[in-house]
Amino acid sequence: MPGVAGVYNAFQGTEKDSLPAERAVAAELDELIGGGLDEARRENRAALARMVSHVARHRPKIRQWMDIGAGMPVPEGEKISNLSALVREIQPDRLWLNVDIAARPLVHGRALLDGDGVTTLKGDLRQLEQLLAEAERHLNLRKPVVVILGAVLHFLNDDEAARVIAVFRSRLAAGSVVIVTHATGDSFPPGVVEKVTSHYERRTRVQPYLRSGEQLAALLADCKPFKWHEPGSGPQELPLKKVPLTFEMLPDESSALADPSAPHARAAIAVLRGS
Numbered sequence: 001m002p003g004v005a006g007v008y009n010a011f012q013g014t015e016k017d018s019l020p021a022e023r024a025v026a027a028e029l030d031e032l033i034g035g036g037l038d039e040a041r042r043e044n045r046a047a048l049a050r051m052v053s054h055v056a057r058h059r060p061k062i063r064q065w066m067d068i069g070a071g072m073p074v075p076e077g078e079k080i081s082n083l084s085a086l087v088r089e090i091q092p093d094r095l096w097l098n099v100d101i102a103a104r105p106l107v108h109g110r111a112l113l114d115g116d117g118v119t120t121l122k123g124d125l126r127q128l129e130q131l132l133a134e135a136e137r138h139l140n141l142r143k144p145v146v147v148i149l150g151a152v153l154h155f156l157n158d159d160e161a162a163r164v165i166a167v168f169r170s171r172l173a174a175g176s177v178v179i180v181t182h183a184t185g186d187s188f189p190p191g192v193v194e195k196v197t198s199h200y201e202r203r204t205r206v207q208p209y210l211r212s213g214e215q216l217a218a219l220l221a222d223c224k225p226f227k228w229h230e231p232g233s234g235p236q237e238l239p240l241k242k243v244p245l246t247f248e249m250l251p252d253e254s255s256a257l258a259d260p261s262a263p264h265a266r267a268a269i270a271v272l273r274g275s
Helices: 002-014 022-034 037-058 083-090 103-112 127-137 158-171 192-204 213-219
Strands: 066-069 096-102 118-122 146-150 177-183 267-270
Touching: 002 022, 002 037, 002 103, 022 037, 022 127, 022 192, 037 083, 037 146, 037 177, 037 267, 066 083, 083 096, 096 103, 096 127, 096 146, 103 118, 118 127, 127 158, 158 213
Parallel strands: 066 096, 066 146, 096 118, 146 177
Antiparallel strands: 177 267
């Protein structure tokens, strides 16, 4: 059965991180939406990297990180390295958990990334209390943590996603930061979202939920906006009522070239208020 991580990795153009069936699913999805998924994956990665680096610089007291649904390690030759390595350049003493439920990301992560403050952990976002109990063996959850949910929250239904945010608010220290990228069908023509989600579920047995910007904003409504620092200007709050597209999180010279009608994800940084 094609796996979620393998389908995502199929767009990297390398065969070692995906199976033939997963590359076939990726090609089928790309055809369904008229192309552009490879660029959307790269854009998602670039937006995540920029958000993660920005939080590392501007919240320097938070030295604990947890990437849930971390997926396969980034292969050599990619323009953007693994997120744990990006943060290590800014915070050499950071602690980092890579969390995944799938066997291949766990095996590759432990072999290639573990050590130097990085630990790979098996965990299921749908069983978050259990995951956090295991994470407490490595991190001090009484202190703020940065949680990364990169392209993973859209695999939870509305009740599951809402519960994840609620558990974070009750179990993590106030001031913890959640970084999210989330698939959306906001730019798709009518009927395409239904075709994409049904095809993905049929081929992988996993149901995706391509939420709109408004739906993602509703999930994060009880969080505080993060203050973003652009060079040459004062800090500005990233809106949670109108969640940006991933290309809007990139530098001006990159975002100006983006086609709003092409496939994109949504991106948000939220600060937990506590329960």
